[in-house]
Amino acid sequence: MKFSRRLTAVGVIAIAALGLSACAQSDDANGSDDTQSKDPVVIQVASSSTPMTDVVLAAAEAIEDGYEVKLVETSGVFTPNVILNDGEVDANFIQHPPHMEDFNEGNNGTLAVVQPIYYVVGGFYAKDLKSLDDLADGAKVSIPNDSNQGRALGLLESEGLITLKDGVDKFDAMVEDIDENPKNLEFIAVELANANVSYDEADLTYLLASYARQLELFPDTDALATDQDERFAVSLVAREDNVDSPEIEALKRAFTSEKVLETLESFDQPAAFTPAK
Numbered sequence: 001m002k003f004s005r006r007l008t009a010v011g012v013i014a015i016a017a018l019g020l021s022a023c024a025q026s027d028d029a030n031g032s033d034d035t036q037s038k039d040p041v042v043i044q045v046a047s048s049s050t051p052m053t054d055v056v057l058a059a060a061e062a063i064e065d066g067y068e069v070k071l072v073e074t075s076g077v078f079t080p081n082v083i084l085n086d087g088e089v090d091a092n093f094i095q096h097p098p099h100m101e102d103f104n105e106g107n108n109g110t111l112a113v114v115q116p117i118y119y120v121v122g123g124f125y126a127k128d129l130k131s132l133d134d135l136a137d138g139a140k141v142s143i144p145n146d147s148n149q150g151r152a153l154g155l156l157e158s159e160g161l162i163t164l165k166d167g168v169d170k171f172d173a174m175v176e177d178i179d180e181n182p183k184n185l186e187f188i189a190v191e192l193a194n195a196n197v198s199y200d201e202a203d204l205t206y207l208l209a210s211y212a213r214q215l216e217l218f219p220d221t222d223a224l225a226t227d228q229d230e231r232f233a234v235s236l237v238a239r240e241d242n243v244d245s246p247e248i249e250a251l252k253r254a255f256t257s258e259k260v261l262e263t264l265e266s267f268d269q270p271a272a273f274t275p276a277k
Contacts, residue, residue, distance in 0.1 A: 040068040043247050046080035046092040047071060051210055051273060052234065054263055055117060055255070056093055062257035067250045076193040077146075078103075081237075085109045090242060091251060093117070096232040098147040098171070110240040115252050116233035116276035118264055121209045122151055123223030125199060132159055132224050135204060138184050142198035142205040145189035148232075149174060152206035155227045161185065171231070209272035210234075218269040233276040 043063075047053045053071060060069035072089050074080050080092040081103045091114065103109050129135060143152040154170030156162045163180040164173050175187050190198050192208070196215055199205045209219055219226045236255050238248045254260070264273050 038066075040066055041247055042068045042070050043091065043251050044070045044072050044089040045251070046074050046083055046089045046094070048074050048076060048080055048094050049210065049214070051213065051264075051267055052093050054267075055260055058260045058263040059251065059254040059257070062259035063254040064250055067247065067254075069251065069254065076191070081107070081109065081111060084237065084239060085111060087239070090247060091236060091238045093234070093236055093255075095237065096120075096147075096234055098231065100235070100237055102147045111237050112240050112243045114236040114238050114243060114248055115255055116230075116235045117255055117260070118276055119228055119230060119233050119274045121219040121223075121226050121228045121272045122148065122155070122206060122232070123209070123212070123219050123226035124152075124155065124204050124206050125212060125215075125217055125223055126204045127199065129204065129224060132161065132204075135161070135183060135185075138186060139203035140188055140201075141185045142188045142190055142195065142202035143175075144192055144195065144206060146192065148192065148206070148208065149189065151227065151229070151232065153178065155206070155225055156185075158227075159225050171229070209269075213268065213272070219272050220269050228274070230276070235276075 045056050047056045053073065056069065056071045060071065063069050074083070077094050077099070080094045081100070083089050084092045085107065097113050100111050100113065104111055124132070143149050150169070150171040150173040153162065153164065153173045153175070157164050157170060161183060162178050162185070164170060165177050165179045168177045175189065188198065188202060192211065195205060195207055195211050199207065199215060207217070212218065212222070236252065242248055261275055264270060264275055267273055
């Protein structure tokens, strides 16, 4: 009987050892040890319309291992800044630096430029005009109500349709800074999100190439006058508290990848979306 009990005891020990080994193997299989790969870090990027959303999706394909880009589609150009500033997303891709700076100033924002991605052409478009020379006295001119307003007015000045007051930087100009308006143009300031609607209602409308593209209009073939300036590069934007984080650094590499460059070059009239330096 003693011998039998000893065998039993040894058997119990052996079974217990096998059980521990099985548990260890099970733990390994379930990834409880340090060698198991972790879930990717998800980076949420807000954007509102094509071609910006196309660039975000291209960056999502290019992002390095360990990260995943999630596109958060929103409406307009204000909401993406609000949710980024509030920490609901990690970055956004909707704007150039002057627009971001206007948001920060008016909303106690802490947004910061990560990387300029492409320069966008702005221009004036009209349904019924072949030249700015055909613009009638008292014509209705739709211009942006944001930081792009000075850009639009500066273009009109360069075309000889208005003059701005002395000392006014054309990129900072507002309607009240107009000094001479010989054709008595009536200016209508609209949100960028409504600019395409105003194209049907105004005699002349200022559109960024990204919005014009939605109407199948292009700077090279449809605009009556165009402008492009490096300060208006559409840029990847984050917050001051995360702009130097590993996640945003990885996002920056994805946004400056060959995949994104190929996407920009695939657009209709790619010269309207020239990659930033």
